[in-house]
Amino acid sequence: MLSRLLGPQRRYLWFWVFTGPFVIGLAVFAYIPLLWSIGLSFFDAHNTVTPTHFVGFANYGSMLSDTAFTSSLATFAVFSLFIVPATYALSLALALMVNRLRFARAFFRSVFFLPTACSYVVASMIWKLSVFNGVRFGLANTVLGWFGADPAAWLSTTRPPWYWVVIVTVRLWLQAGFYLVLFLAGLQRIPGTLYEAAAVDGARPGWQVFRHITFPQLRATSVAVLLLLVINAFQAFDEFYNLLSTARGYPPYARPPLVYLYYVALGQGQDLGLGSAGAVILALIIAVVTVVQARWFGLGRKEA
Template sequence: MPQDTLLDKADEAGGPRRRDAPPSGSAGPARRRLLGPQNRTLWFWVFVGPFALGLGLFTYVPLGWSVYLSFFDAHNTVSPTDFVGLDNYTAMLRDDAFTDSLVTFLVFTAFIVPATFLLSLSLALMVNRLRWAQAFFRSVFFLPVACSYVVAALIWKMSIFNGVRFGLANTVLGWFGADQIAWLSTTDPPWYWLVIVTVRLWLQAGFYMVLFLAGLQRIPRHLYEAAAVDGARPGWQVFRYITFPQLRATSIAVTLLLVINAFQAFDEFYNLLSDSRGYPPYARPPLVYLYYTALGQGQNLGLGSAGAVILALIIAVVTVAQARWFGLGRKED
């Protein structure tokens, strides 16, 4: 029976008029769509809103403004008016110092990526085989991740690889009758790479060890049991044919993160190599060079912003190329 007829009968009987739904145009449905069932959407924005607001204000707005500055002649100002188009990009790509910084990155990546990968995987394999105190050793190896890069760099510079005889490394060399080494100022051979790579290894190996541990603990035990039944030898043979193939996704993620973090290297380089006289002309990664370009004596924010955009594009291209090469996201057979 039509609803209007029911309402008319209710009026004739003297009863109250009842409607099953609010009239069209009321705020009820809109409010339900905004807040969601049981106000879940409201609580989502209560918790996520402040973070999203901070991310937009302190990350995306500066990024957008940096792209804007890269098209202007912005000397000592963040509100330029002299539009120069792509001149900043052209000047940056023709700058030998910038291209040399990219070479420095390649050298640093060639050292740090395989070294961190092998060390973190080895630590994960050892910790995973422990039958007791596994949580203790996992925490011990992960603890350096919580240390500041600045603090670690100063410890390496002032205590371990100090260029005088009081440094730990030179003290150990003195026990064997070797000469002292000025670790951070000797370019032939370039001993400073040993200092830079070891401090980064100490700082980040524990983080990637945890990632590998998570991957190891997800490997089904029946695979190892089947391999034992088939006569596979424990050790290298099991690792090569069972463990490492099962860690393919984790290995890809670790490699991508290592390369991206190598592009972003700044703290250890700056705090290890700079002194009261400034930064030496060698071992300048891209971020250190852009720091001196944008905030140095010239304060060319337009040129520095152009270099930052170029670096971001390089990171994006390298990451996508790596992902496609490793087949990230591809369905496995």
């Protein structure tokens, strides 16, 4: 067995030396916990990770009939309705502007990409304590005061739900730069001869060229960006939890699936079986949505 892994003349020895630790780490910290979580979803696992009472699909039935869980899915739908098109449009617009620069392109690309290196927790606390903290001297309320408007309690007002402004803006600031880089890579792959041919045919620079040449050439990049945006929206946790939770707990509104599952599995009930079932359901929903979206946009389809 060992000789097969190493290959003739131990050809693959250094391959396993360098990749072995990463494979072991991936198995220990990703694959084994994933399989263990799937197993827990079929047991009554209150306050234990080694349950013995098998309940079958009872946990799945409880989660699907739980109005709080379905409400969290509705929260995701609202969040994705805001964040997906906003991030797509902003990152594409920034990429188009940066791509047109004749100098300092690398500088502006780095400036816009830099927020992606910031922690979601840190960014959420900055938004919560400095920008949208709800007091008169917060940055957002200071700007409103310049126009004679009253201060807004951004994170504690449900009518109107100003907290969506806080959540969406912090996510936009954090992730727009990453998708900007993807769009820049797509823009740089467009042959310049297409634009030259369009100019010869009398196409007007600007919207007409973008609509008929640039945007169609970015089809594959756009599909990949939209897939990543939807998946990331399903996985939203840090900004919701750190922006809306207080010393009294998390409010009943704007609770996405991962925040709800966090309280189910690690809250007072410590129901790891129920939380694992919810996590499996969420993973299946993400997989189905991703496949349907990929088929809808024709991801991987050969060009005619």
